[in-house]
Amino acid sequence: MPGQPGAGAPAPFDCGVRGLCPRCAAPTLFRSPIAFADRCSACGLDFDAFNVGDGPAAFLTLGIGTIITVLAIWLELAAGPPWWVHVLLWVPLTILGVVGSLRIAKGMLIALEYRRGAGEGRIDPRP
Template sequence: MPQNNQTPKGRPPIARAALFGLCPQCGAQTLFEGPAKFASHCRVCSLDFQSYNVGDGPAAFLTLIVGALIVVAALVVDSAFAPPFWLHIILWVPLTVGAVVYGLRVGKAALLASEHQRKAAEGRLSDD
């Protein structure tokens, strides 16, 4: 990684790669093939995304954060406007699903881009 904190040409910063699902090597929008599922490789530069170990690390943490925010928002809306229960369901269920899926995309993409830029690998014992 360059010392002056600039990313090489074609390589997007971690935040941009995470928000837009960009390949961490070439910057093409090829990281995902489903709502929160990585593609097997980049269709432009052939970077193998399966070699990175992102897993579902952000899933539980993100679900707790989104759940807390949605519950607080629902309580505020309920106390301010007192809408009927069916309106809560129509409003909060799709909002929760959308926030969790988009959050998973961003979280998983950030971990993959971070692993790629820092050349993360399994630990090895030295032969000293």
């Protein structure tokens, strides 16, 4: 029943950070670090009905990639470390940054879709 949440509905940020169901606040939103569960095991809300898509992944990859690139260039110009220092430093930071922020972004988007009753476009049958 998308639409107006109950008084106990969690904040969208909490849904992303803690993996809370947007309807009942049970920690059932994710089955893995970034994959949604099929439905909430506590209240039965169907998470597959929501369409978060790949928008957050592209946006976050570009944003975090820009930050990592600026930091890598700064480190190179300031200290000039060997190439392997860059690999050991920036590859894990990039992966952790994207995966960590992707979970938060996807959780927030599904909570906002639930709150606003968002759905697929519909054609009005009236003439």
